[in-house]
Amino acid sequence: MDSVLEFLEFIEQPGHQTVRELLDRVLLKARQMTGAEAGSIFIVRKSGKQDWLVANSIQNDRIKLSKADFRIPIVPTSIAGYVASTGETVLIDDLYAIPKNVPFDFDQSFDKATGYRSRSMLTFPLTNFQQKVIGVVQLINRHSGRKKEPVAFNDKQADLILPFNHIVGRVIERADMLEQINKRNIDLRVKNRTLRQQQLQIEELNKDTESAFMVSIRLLARAAEVHDEDTGNHIIRCNEYAYLMAKKVGMPEVFCKEIHYSAQLHDIGKMSVNSAILTKRGRLDEDERFEMNQHTTYGHQILERSDRLQMAAEIARSHHEQWNGSGYPDGLKGEQIPISARILAVAESMTRCARSAPTNRPSATKRRTKFSPWETTAWTRRRISSRGCLKSLRPITKNSTRSASVWKISAYRPALSGIVFRKSKCGLAGRQWDAGRLGFGAAVEAQQGKRLVFQT
Ligand SMILES: [Fe+2]
DSSP states (O other): OHHHHHHHHHHHOSSSOOHHHHHHHHHHHHHHHHTEEEEEEEEEEEETTEEEEEEEEEEESSSOOOOOOOEEEOOTTBHHHHHHHHOOOEEESOGGGOOTTSSOBOOTHHHHHHOOOOOOEEEEEEEOTTOOEEEEEEEEEEOOTTOSSOBOOOHHHHHHHGGGHHHHHHHHHHHHHHHHHHHHHHHHHHHHHHHHHHHHHHHHHHHHHHHHHHHHHHHHHHHHTTTOTTTTHHHHHHHHHHHHHHHHTTOOHHHHHHHHHHGGGTTGGGGGSOHHHHTOOSOOOHHHHHHHHTHHHHHHHHHTTOGGGHHHHHHHHHTTOOTTSOOSSSOOOGGGSOHHHHHHHHHHHHHHHHHSOGGGSOOHHHHHHHSOHHHHHHHHHOEEOTTSSEEEOOOOOTTOOTTSOOEEEEEEOTTTTEEEEEEGGGOOTTOOOOGGGSOTTOOEEOSSSOOEEEEO
16 A cells, blocks of 8 residues: 555656656656566557557666657557457566467567567556556566566566556546647637637628629619719719618618618619610600610619619619609509618609709609608708708608707708718707818718718
8 A cells, every 4th residue: 555655646746747747757656666677658549440559658778769659559469459458467578488379479670670678578557437448558677686687577566566557547547638628728729719810801801792892883883874974973972862861761770781882773774775865965755765764674684683782673673663653664652662762762862953953953742742751751851052952851750850869961062062960969060071081981970979971
């Protein structure tokens, strides 16, 4: 019992020793207790379907050894493999005279390569709590007294060493498990870091893809407006007005975001209309008007193939429908008209209005026939200044009240088309922004109040 305690004290001394350090200490102590001049410890490791004995510690007082980095399969034809597969302890007096009636033999390649002469050997298993072999210890060439030549191991050494092979096995298994867990934790941390980096890369790629998508549809929309004198500003205003109106009527955020880029494509079908008709000055005859009106169905046909442009397709088809059913191409009436198309119709009309002379703006009667009641309310609350710009717009909601805390929209100087959005409660009305200095679509939050400035 004393020897067991001594052994355990010896191997447990250092604090956070690695498995390899622990095995080195175990082997050293086992050699000291038995008088072995050399030895090695193997740990069982699984690799694929095969179990292996992996050398973790090798020591030899006679020759200098390199680091243990070899393994042998667990098969009974080798001594260590036999002990690992059977759990038996094997004592061999002379490794070069192993009887033929045992399944294992001694591999002399190490001796031949180093000139060392292995003679006697004690090989025993290390087992865990479940008595499963987790490793094998080989002690080689026992020295006793003053004899120069190695002598055989006997039952005395086996009895000395075997009582604590279970304890050692458990200590080793615990240390091994901790090391494996730490290694896995490190691997997991590395994988998590790699995963985060990949997620960031994917986000960047998604941003690039999204950006490319937006640029593509902006260019597409501009291509459709190539005959328009407003050179693209019209479609940008449509986007901004449609988005704002969708927000104000309480549409879901997903809808608002979608209409924010879909609105500009409403006239995409004009790309399929004869340019002579598009650029003709004066009234169109009946055939020309028919062809012009076809831009709604052409636009729908172009856009409906894309999953992301379903709303755009819907708007393209229905943005010339009228509340009273007198529109085209389907003669939809009232709420049969998709709300996206109704919002766009108002936004588009406001956009045209903002850049046209006051006399060209739709009359109250026309607004009533063209738009839904709440849309008309939006119009009646809008006052157009004598300079031809939007002055203010109350919230466009079915249940809006005068006392509601709402956003006002005011605009000034159509040439710059700067629009200042501000909360009516903050009482900071009247301040004008030099929107001309701001980039397209720029949104700038002011220091005072919450003003958002858009250049359209
Ligand atoms: Fe149109």
